[in-house]
Amino acid sequence: MEYVQGLVDEGDPAALSRALLLPGSGWWDDGLGVMAVLRGLPEDRRLGLARSFAGHLTPEWIGTDAGKRAPVLLAAVSRGFAQRSWCDAWEALLRDKADRLWSCGTEDDLWTCAHALLDAGRQPHDEVVGLLRRSALEGSWPRECVEPVLGRLRGPVLNPGDRWADRVLAELPVLGGPWHALVEHALRAPAGRPARSWDRRALALTDPLGPGRVRDAVIPWLDLAAEGGGRDDGAYDPYNLPALMGLVRLLPLLPPCPGSVRVLGTLVERPPLRTSLTGAAVRALARLPHDLGRPELHRLSSRVGHKLTRRQIHEALEP
Template sequence: MASLSYHERVDVALWAGDPELALDVVEAAYDASHGGAPSVWEGFTRHLVRQPAGDRSRLLAAMPARHDKAPPGSGWRSALLYLAVLLGHDLPDDILVTERQAALTSIENDWFYPAATRFHVLAKAELDAGRPVSDRLVAVFRRSAECHHHREVRRLVAGVREPVLNVGEAWAEAALADAASPGAPWGPLLAHIVTAKAARPSATWERKAQRLIAEIGAEPLQERVVAWLSLVGLPRTVPVRRDRPGAPASDLFDPYNANALRGLVWLLCLIEPRLDTVKALGSLAHTGLRATSGQGARTPKVVNAAVHALARLSHPAARQELDRLAKVTSAHGAHKLIAAALAGASAGATGA
């Protein structure tokens, strides 16, 4: 039997009605895939999913005992959870639910999630069963989708609407609390700012933002945004682990929430500037420029938006904020960005 392929070996075991032997073959295929042949496992799982429902049911019935024997935290244990979801997708019994939920809970404090575990498949199984996943877990998958561009993870988080911002940052949690107040107008605003995923706002984005400003009122909106921005950079409310060397995750901006911060900056550009909004933009850029170990600026996308906003605003304090930023920043790229903004601001003042 050793000379047969994994597909053939598992077929023989299933034909013989021996799910334990079949799982031995499954484990061997998994080990082979992690020994330098990852395509073995992917092709093998597709082969298993195509098996008759009765064979898959027998395999699933044998999996809990096999999962219990697997070393805690091992890749094989995670693989069994993943395989259980695949094999049971059209069957009435949902096995290893408690174990699946425990596995998902174990990554709630990760900055990114280990993609090789394919835990997003486990999360989708929970959502498809009508069981919500935690806000912390949503944040993990959103950060992963934002930075790793994994198509399936992006598809998963696209279907999760709440919470509209990731928990874990003081400013975001304050915004979420404000939006949750009865009669508060902030929910639609937050839903719009998280769509600020491009380097510059589109005309369509700005038109919708203008409608929201008109509905809320420029002054209360400015006051609320300034209050939220004053909390940016405070210690995280939810501790996180990072899976690779470099800057501690606690020093970084949540990349999903960073889109929303960029959206807030764009909003302020559409309103007649006040001294407090200009200073809030300067402080946001300064906080974002603060260097982190092995990372550079904490959030270039937010810094870029804030600096460009300061260059665009027709307020005398805007140039003062840019001058201050130029003096406190040492990174070459940031200096170049601020110098260009100062030049643009000077040109605008001369033209005026």
């Protein structure tokens, strides 16, 4: 970082470009700091660097260190004059990452290229949006890196990748805008026990749609969720999980039916990994009107082996 800052201070664009493009300069380990320095340069200096970096996007540089670094460096200096071909290169880089990675905790080129793409007025693909959201939640990226990107994303209401979320995303365009608002409200479900204000807003959103109709749509979504999430080990997307818990909390507010009891029990018993969703499903069973969930809780109490879940079930069964 000090080496790069020294070259910036010297004002020699050719030396700076060579140092950034060629291997061995050692700046890559402090990529975010270097990108911030480049992004803050005056436009005339950024234009000169951009011409050098863009010259390394040609086929003869593919596979070389300089060819790999060039699009990222170009992204850092391109604000205000990005070209379509550069945006295509950033989009391809981001799509490749989204195809390979569940989340990204070390490769800061993810944020640099996404930032540049947004500066150029282009939105990342939905799968890239999912990668960015997951990386922000699961990584330890600084706020100044994450917020300028996440705050401008106009991606889907849920991340694609979890089977249940893919089903919701496929159905929402047909269901219509009010359903989109309902899923957004589910995303804002409070942690722990539901707040009355959240319940009141949920009821206000479901009433115009028909509470029974909402219930009949939500149950198949939760059936898919019981099979686990989109990560290799069955974990749920951390961005989607609050919405899933919100839908679980919504069920006791809707007209009860055997399907509600069944799917809540399945969410306690079947998912490959235990999450906070398990406790939410236990509490939802306890909140079903007319004690309709108690027989299922009794059944689960003799079948579930996880100590915390068993304790939650016993607490839910207490008078």
